Amino acid sequence: MAVTEKAVTDVLAGIGLPGGGDLVSNDMIRALTVEKDQIRFVIEAPTPEDAQQMEPLRQAAAAAVQRIAGAANVSVVLTAHGPAAPQKAPPQLKLGRHPTGGGAERIAGVDRILAVASGKGGVGKSTVSSNLAVALARQGRRVGLLDADIYGPSQPRMMGVSQRPASPDGKAIIPLQAHGVTMMSIGLMVDPDTAVVWRGPMLMGALQQMLGQVQWGELDVLIVDLPPGTGDVQLTLCQRTHLTGAIVVSTPQDVALLDARKAIDMFNRLKTPVLGLVENMSMYICPSCGHEAHIFGHGGVRAEADKLGVPFLGELPLALEVREAGDAGQPIAAGEGPLAEAYAKLAAGLVQGGMA
16 A cells, blocks of 8 residues: 555654654654655754754654555654854864855965756766866866765765865865865765755855855866756856856756757856866767777767867766766776876866866
């Protein structure tokens, strides 16, 4: 028998709260979804302080729903509605605060800021970001890498770092170093298995903190790995930071190019220069016979760049070694060979063009 939303809410209505009432009558259940035997929902506490005391309640709710006949997989996330109360000493860094006002600001010590963007997910934007950062560092540039994909941070894994950044005073954030690159990611500040369930203002506040409170030092270029799409993070970065420009990554296929055009249109509307397009997964070289195959097509991004009148920055191959290197925390650009050379060529073009 299929599980229904009513069956879930009826069970949650039986989970009482210390102050009276229950999860349902107190309107604390959010984003309830039931897909066959998969059940997911969010318990939203009134404040972060309340949320810190509600972990036993979250576990009780998950256990109660798990007992429903037909429920195989139950996922419950605990979050909070309001901002945290002012903290007392000792200072503790808190990410996800609400954004501050003001216009575009410069980051002390950072010469250029390059946003790496894509219209859609799955085109290898984060892989390009990490390998480009490493390739630029190998050419003698002082490089920073900011993972701004708040909901899906992947740079800690790709760059092979996991330790939590230090914050000596609860304000300044000391970034980490990997493969000659200074890096920071929200993924280093939260449990890797915990979902970040934040509204837009908290996303924007976290981005501003990682830009302004991280002690980046003296950098020639800061690479910002954006999330896919055209949302709050992109708007905040373009409107609150002096961006040098954006690099748009796409695969050659038409579906990816449709969304890449939207990303380019967004940057044009926000008066952010589009420095060029990169065609990722452009070709696949068979390791056994050397045959070159164009799995996602070929040349579509170059044609789109010509059509829009923006630079075409290069083609990057589809290769199992690139994926394996990223999963292992050793970007392919940190080694030698044709795959590393492809990223070195991309980096050299940016340096020669004065963009990095």
